[in-house]
Amino acid sequence: MLIKRTRSSDVPFSEVTPERVYVSRRTFMAALTAGTVGAAAQLGAEEAGAARAAQAPLAGRRNPKYVAVDKANTFEQITGYNNFYEFGTDKDDPARYAAQLKVTPWTVQVDGLVKKPGNYGVADLVNFNALEERIYRHRCVEAWSMVIPWIGVPLSDVLAKVQPEPGARFVEFTTLKRPAEMPGQRSAVLQWPYVEGLRMDEAMHPLALMVVGLYGKVLPNQNGAPLRVHLPWKYGFKSGKSIVRIRFTDKQPQTSWALSAPDEYGFYANVNPSVPHPRWSQAREKRLPAFFASTPTQMFNGYADEVASLYSGMDLKKNF
Amino acid sequence: MEAVQSFLKSRWFYALVFLGCVLPAVSLGWDTWQGDLGVNPVETLLHRSGRDAIGLLFASLSVTPLKRLTGWNRLQRVRRTIGVWSFVYAFSHFLIYVVFNELGDVQAILEDVLKRKFIFAGMLALSILIALTTTSTNGMIRRLGRRWQKLHRLVYVAAISATVHFVWGQKADISEPLIWAAGLTVLLGLRVVYATRKRAAARLSPAPSR
Numbered sequence: 001m002l003i004k005r006t007r008s009s010d011v012p013f014s015e016v017t018p019e020r021v022y023v024s025r026r027t028f029m030a031a032l033t034a035g036t037v038g039a040a041a042q043l044g045a046e047e048a049g050a051a052r053a054a055q056a057p058l059a060g061r062r063n064p065k066y067v068a069v070d071k072a073n074t075f076e077q078i079t080g081y082n083n084f085y086e087f088g089t090d091k092d093d094p095a096r097y098a099a100q101l102k103v104t105p106w107t108v109q110v111d112g113l114v115k116k117p118g119n120y121g122v123a124d125l126v127n128f129n130a131l132e133e134r135i136y137r138h139r140c141v142e143a144w145s146m147v148i149p150w151i152g153v154p155l156s157d158v159l160a161k162v163q164p165e166p167g168a169r170f171v172e173f174t175t176l177k178r179p180a181e182m183p184g185q186r187s188a189v190l191q192w193p194y195v196e197g198l199r200m201d202e203a204m205h206p207l208a209l210m211v212v213g214l215y216g217k218v219l220p221n222q223n224g225a226p227l228r229v230h231l232p233w234k235y236g237f238k239s240g241k242s243i244v245r246i247r248f249t250d251k252q253p254q255t256s257w258a259l260s261a262p263d264e265y266g267f268y269a270n271v272n273p274s275v276p277h278p279r280w281s282q283a284r285e286k287r288l289p290a291f292f293a294s295t296p297t298q299m300f301n302g303y304a305d306e307v308a309s310l311y312s313g314m315d316l317k318k319n320f
Numbered sequence: 321m322e323a324v325q326s327f328l329k330s331r332w333f334y335a336l337v338f339l340g341c342v343l344p345a346v347s348l349g350w351d352t353w354q355g356d357l358g359v360n361p362v363e364t365l366l367h368r369s370g371r372d373a374i375g376l377l378f379a380s381l382s383v384t385p386l387k388r389l390t391g392w393n394r395l396q397r398v399r400r401t402i403g404v405w406s407f408v409y410a411f412s413h414f415l416i417y418v419v420f421n422e423l424g425d426v427q428a429i430l431e432d433v434l435k436r437k438f439i440f441a442g443m444l445a446l447s448i449l450i451a452l453t454t455t456s457t458n459g460m461i462r463r464l465g466r467r468w469q470k471l472h473r474l475v476y477v478a479a480i481s482a483t484v485h486f487v488w489g490q491k492a493d494i495s496e497p498l499i500w501a502a503g504l505t506v507l508l509g510l511r512v513v514y515a516t517r518k519r520a521a522a523r524l525s526p527a528p529s530r
Contacts, residue, residue, distance in 0.1 A: 077359045080358075080359055081358065081359035081360060085492070085493075089491075089492065089493040091358070091359070091360065091363075092358070142491070144360060144363075187493070187495070189492045189493045190492060260492055261492070276435075278436070279436050279438055279439075279488075279489070280432075280436070281428065281431075281432070284423075286360070286362065286421075288359050288360055289359050289360065289361060291361055291362050291420050292420050292423060293362075293420065293421050293422075293423065294423060
């Protein structure tokens with residue numbers, strides 16, 4: 001077994017191998033050309049635990065730079081315990097209700113300070129021939145964490161396709177608002193649609209991933225199908241799901257959680273063990289499904305080598 | 321009516337109430353044993369034990385109003401049992417937090433209590449329940465005399481702070497704790513009604529005996 005630890009984000013992938021499902025390129029291409037990416041996701045999202053077989057396969061080349069240090073969570077854990085308030089505030093609500101969501105057809109509106117604005121399909125933004133698998137740690141602001149083998153492409157590749165203008169300093173991601181299929185949106189627990197955003201240099205960072213799958217499968221609805229971002233050095237809520245709009249702007253976006261509770265959730269939301277949430281410490285975390293919160297939380301969730309320079313000179317206590 | 325009264329007197333009634341108090345614990349224990357607590361087992365344990373504690377606390381506060389509304393005075397005999405079981409769940413809730421979330425780190429817990437108002441509210445409720453449980457024996461009731469009733473009025477403070485703990489502990493969705501808060505408002509409101517009536521009656525009754 002070859003484990004070459006070159007950076008803090010590395011993880012031996014031997015541990016996740018049993019969970020792998022690999023398919024031939026032909027099967028994968030067939031699934032895509034048939035336009036079944038979303039339809040299959042829908043099929044598979046019925047119940048946590050039962051969805052795996054139904055989920056269409058989607059292979060990505062494993063990126064050896066990003067293979068986590070810790071054991072990956074199971075497909076059932078990753079798809080059965082979600083914060084996706086669009087479907088309800090209980091952790092099992094997304095697995096229960098996400099099957100109602102129709103993810104085909106899917107259009108992403110690209111606008112703002114960008115040279116190629118317009119409406120794009122998922123395949124227009126994501127190069128499915130360049131998919132890679134990255135095993136990332138995922139740290140929720142609620143002090144639990146998982147390890148997830150995502151499939152996607154660098155967010156920077158997606159953004160480069162639409163050519164942001166030099167004046168664009170921020171990018172804003174808007175999640176679908178469709179209360180008929182997203183029962184959680186029928187109550188005003190948050191501002192709908194859900195809005196998240198990044199500084200351009202954060203969005204262009206090679207760690208930022210545009211995700212379309214996990215565990216060798218098309219992304220299940222409860223995990224943000226058909227298109228979501230994942231930012232492993234930030235708390236989970238920064239990673240917008242089921243994205244329908246990408247807007248480039250020169251002003252810092254008004255993000256949903258920061259609007260809902262500004263003293264609890266900041267714009268940056270970088271994982272930081274020394275900045276507590278007002279209601280709990282962030283020094284340690286529970287690596288699910290563990291009982292004990294015994295995993296020390298690492299600065300930038302263990303990705304400090306790669307991202308710390310983005311924030312040099314900034315007061316991270318103030319810009320939490 | 322006769323039948324109800326004699327049932328309330330019987331040991332079956334007591335057994336039924338006792339069973340109702342124990343059942344949530346048995347179900348929690350069973351689900352833990354079966355590994356049926358979901359992806360975040362401790363979160364499930366905390367939510368369920370907390371809800372059980374509040375539910376039983378409110379049940380114990382329902383005894384007096386129920387008694388007055390129905391005239392079934394025998395209901396009174398299960399109030400202590402329900403109250404003590406509420407403490408059992410509240411203390412388990414606390415222990416789960418101490419052991420699994422705080423790893424027994426006393427300093428971290430103290431910091432939590434002092435810096436985090438939602439933890440403070442929960443700890444206040446628990447402290448009161450500890451005091452009430454330890455003074456709930458027949459011997460203590462006798463020894464404390466009139467002071468016993470005064471002390472046990474703190475149960476209202478415990479119920480309020482437990483509910484506040486529930487509300488403040490939520491991230492965004494406070495719909496469930498608000499339903500509990502509405503229930504508590506009814507239970508406490510009835511006390512206000514009783515007290516006002518009693519005072520009015522007291523004002524009228526001391527008729528001059530000349």
